[in-house]
Amino acid sequence: MERAWAWKEQYGGRIIEQLKKLGCSCDWDRLAFTMDERCSSAVREAFCRLYEKGLIYRGSRIINWCPDCRTALSDEEVVYSEDKGNFWYFRYPVKDSEEFITIATTRPETMLGDTAVAVNPSDGRYASLVGKTLILPIVGREIPVVADEYVDIGFGTGAVKITPAHDPNDFEVGLRHNLPMIRILNDDGTIGEQGGKFAGQDRYEARKNIVAEMKALGLLEKIEPHAHNVGHCHRCNATIEPLVSKQWFVKMAPLAKPAIDAVVKNKTKFTPDRFAKIYFNWLENIRDWCISRQLWWGHRIPVWYCECGETVCSRETPSVCPKCGGTHLTQDEDCLDTWFSSALWPFSTLGWPEETADFKYFYPTDVLVTGYDIIPFWVMRMMFSGIEYTGKVPFRDVLIHGLVRDEQGRKMSKSLGNGIDPLEIIDKYGADSLRLSLLTGVAPGNDTRFTDAKVEAARNFINKVWNASRFVLMNAKGPIPKIEDIKLQPADRWIISRLQSTIREVTVSMQKYDLGIAAVKLTDFMWDDFCDWYIELSKPALYGEDKERKRAALGVLLFVLDSALRLLHPFIPFVTEEIYSYLPGKRGSIITADFPRYNTRLSYKKEAKAFEGVIDLIKTVRAMKVAVNCPPAKKVRLFLVTDQKRLVCVNKSSVLRLAGASEIEFVASGAEAGEKTVSQVSEIAHIFVPLGELVNLEEERARLEKELERVEGEIARAGGKLANNNFIAKAPKKVVDDERAKLEKYIDMKQKIEKQLKEL
RNA sequence: GGAAGCUUAGCUCAGCCGGGAGAGCAUCUGCCUUACAAGCAGGGGGUCAUAGGUUCGAUUCCUAUAGCUUCCACCA
Numbered sequence: 001m002e003r004a005w006a007w008k009e010q011y012g013g014r015i016i017e018q019l020k021k022l023g024c025s026c027d028w029d030r031l032a033f034t035m036d037e038r039c040s041s042a043v044r045e046a047f048c049r050l051y052e053k054g055l056i057y058r059g060s061r062i063i064n065w066c067p068d069c070r071t072a073l074s075d076e077e078v079v080y081s082e083d084k085g086n087f088w089y090f091r092y093p094v095k096d097s098e099e100f101i102t103i104a105t106t107r108p109e110t111m112l113g114d115t116a117v118a119v120n121p122s123d124g125r126y127a128s129l130v131g132k133t134l135i136l137p138i139v140g141r142e143i144p145v146v147a148d149e150y151v152d153i154g155f156g157t158g159a160v161k162i163t164p165a166h167d168p169n170d171f172e173v174g175l176r177h178n179l180p181m182i183r184i185l186n187d188d189g190t191i192g193e194q195g196g197k198f199a200g201q202d203r204y205e206a207r208k209n210i211v212a213e214m215k216a217l218g219l220l221e222k223i224e225p226h227a228h229n230v231g232h233c234h235r236c237n238a239t240i241e242p243l244v245s246k247q248w249f250v251k252m253a254p255l256a257k258p259a260i261d262a263v264v265k266n267k268t269k270f271t272p273d274r275f276a277k278i279y280f281n282w283l284e285n286i287r288d289w290c291i292s293r294q295l296w297w298g299h300r301i302p303v304w305y306c307e308c309g310e311t312v313c314s315r316e317t318p319s320v321c322p323k324c325g326g327t328h329l330t331q332d333e334d335c336l337d338t339w340f341s342s343a344l345w346p347f348s349t350l351g352w353p354e355e356t357a358d359f360k361y362f363y364p365t366d367v368l369v370t371g372y373d374i375i376p377f378w379v380m381r382m383m384f385s386g387i388e389y390t391g392k393v394p395f396r397d398v399l400i401h402g403l404v405r406d407e408q409g410r411k412m413s414k415s416l417g418n419g420i421d422p423l424e425i426i427d428k429y430g431a432d433s434l435r436l437s438l439l440t441g442v443a444p445g446n447d448t449r450f451t452d453a454k455v456e457a458a459r460n461f462i463n464k465v466w467n468a469s470r471f472v473l474m475n476a477k478g479p480i481p482k483i484e485d486i487k488l489q490p491a492d493r494w495i496i497s498r499l500q501s502t503i504r505e506v507t508v509s510m511q512k513y514d515l516g517i518a519a520v521k522l523t524d525f526m527w528d529d530f531c532d533w534y535i536e537l538s539k540p541a542l543y544g545e546d547k548e549r550k551r552a553a554l555g556v557l558l559f560v561l562d563s564a565l566r567l568l569h570p571f572i573p574f575v576t577e578e579i580y581s582y583l584p585g586k587r588g589s590i591i592t593a594d595f596p597r598y599n600t601r602l603s604y605k606k607e608a609k610a611f612e613g614v615i616d617l618i619k620t621v622r623a624m625k626v627a628v629n630c631p632p633a634k635k636v637r638l639f640l641v642t643d644q645k646r647l648v649c650v651n652k653s654s655v656l657r658l659a660g661a662s663e664i665e666f667v668a669s670g671a672e673a674g675e676k677t678v679s680q681v682s683e684i685a686h687i688f689v690p691l692g693e694l695v696n697l698e699e700e701r702a703r704l705e706k707e708l709e710r711v712e713g714e715i716a717r718a719g720g721k722l723a724n725n726n727f728i729a730k731a732p733k734k735v736v737d738d739e740r741a742k743l744e745k746y747i748d749m750k751q752k753i754e755k756q757l758k759e760l
Numbered sequence: 761g762g763a764a765g766c767u768u769a770g771c772u773c774a775g776c777c778g779g780g781a782g783a784g785c786a787u788c789u790g791c792c793u794u795a796c797a798a799g800c801a802g803g804g805g806g807u808c809a810u811a812g813g814u815u816c817g818a819u820u821c822c823u824a825u826a827g828c829u830u831c832c833a834c835c836a
Binding site: 080087103104105106107110118150151152155156157159160161162163167168169170228229274275277278281282285372373375376403405407409411440441442443445446447448449451453454456457459460461463464466467468469470471472473474475516517520523524531532535536543619622623625626627629630631632633657660 | 772783785799800
């Protein structure tokens, strides 16, 4: 408990500070109290059920022990690093023989606990020795030579000393061959009673002494330097010692089977489905789950020991021993692995083991969203726990997302200090921007790099939505007709159709959990179709004299905006909610509004397609102007050869406005447009523009001549530099290459300008 | 050692159940056009890692190779 308070001193302040920032108050004692009360009944229930079914047992296992901190460490708390050490080659004599086996070890002191030497069964060198007995030097113990696949023929001498109590692999070998386990280390890292004359010595002191004695006995063959990975305590950096200890385990085979079946039978589906492979791979190779932890913070194991030797597993704290009636019961000191209680999350949060209304209504849940890195820790354990305790899978879908990495693609971590503070980003760009930036263009299960630029892009889009809405609302004064009552223009039908296909695409994408694609489709529709095209197309009507046309345009604008906001709401919750509250008419909160549904009657495929011809016409005229350097604001006359006269006429005001034209004339051929014209073919029309309309010939000639002069100057400059041998020889290659590239560019420009001048 | 993934424009990444290569950012050109310069219009830029295979056709499917990444195990 003291250590728990020390931990609170170190980290508690920061946690409370963060909670305060978020507007929560926090009281440390109460937090601890709440954890205990709310969760313990479910945890105890789960533990007891497994215990009663014989799925929990207590057994020996190798754990990581830090002799300095005198505590067990979880695998995650062990840091491996490359250490320089030695290989000591020892000779172990064969009983009643002159022969011996040479083994290599990096930890000579563990020989005190050796109970066998292992060789690979297919290793010819040692075949004759398998089954024979060795005499363990110094100790004098008789130990067998066993054959085990674990041994790597090519490594060391091909013979391995086996110390089951102090090495995880040796432990396994020990189990397979029924070898005794002799623990020779004390908790403080000194040699224990089993170490004979070395008892009481520090592990490194004993190592020195043992090597010296082996040398004196003539059994030290050689010493080789050897670099190898050694585990260190993450807190004090001391070398950890694996040693055998009593732990609690859950038998996994009976739990894993139904959990595998559930996914095979599609009761639970992974998205993307490749993650099911990871899930299977884990469950198929699973070992019993060690659930006891030597921590000071967590749920204590609900097991009590009586003086009479009885072990009691109980949901309630027992006051008397059910066997002897004694009252001196002590609870197991160990805590449960945090994942044991986390595995209960889908139902313990709903009140399980009580049959609450929440549990009945919400369980099994629909979808679990999580990162791929915790499939083994959490998803898998929720699955088999849910099936075991409730008889049902805990969720139908598992949506796996990637990790957010830093700008260089590194995992964000405390030690690197490359994490970001979401609150800072929110202050800078807004919460919606952060949310949208993490959703846009990401594929399920793939990692994404966090950059300010992405958040900025999201912010710009949201700003666009805001401004477009402002524009619509600014004009939306007076009565506005409903969409059903409006006589729709071709442009109206086009945007409404585009809205319908967007609704369909977004809906399908979201059903497939392709949120990144949904977000992209939505931004494309909102920005390109609605803002850049439809709003501009609607301006002639909005600014025109015809009141009815104006109200009709507003009706369409509001209809599309309203739908778009509801589509965008899952991606941009706060801003869409705000805008929605300003829309005319009685509306509630957008959060309870229906998500738009695809409506066939509002999909005018043919007319929408035809209208794209008008858009293409406008685009083509714009491009023609840019090509000849005509300012966009300069109005030109358009001469069109087209069989779509009616379509163009209906949209005439829009074409004039958006293409920057003064008038449109329909002609039978280009000749009618005048002698000198520029022409271009668009989808629905062959376009002719009188050259003089596009450019003022005199001004253009002057501009081109000036440009030619400048370009020739550049050619002279670059050419001069490149003609200088010293420059070529001494300047960095990149500079020279750049200069050559510039020269080529200017020569090319010169030719183009000369051609233009000739044609003028 | 076991498993999974990635390699597409200068950068960050989508996409492709096999048939015309995309976005954002950056860059270039021109615009302060009365919602928005955090913007508008237009443009340039890619042998879709490499080598084979299947196919009428491969960036997409298969095999191998290389480089990078992650998870797990672990070096007597």
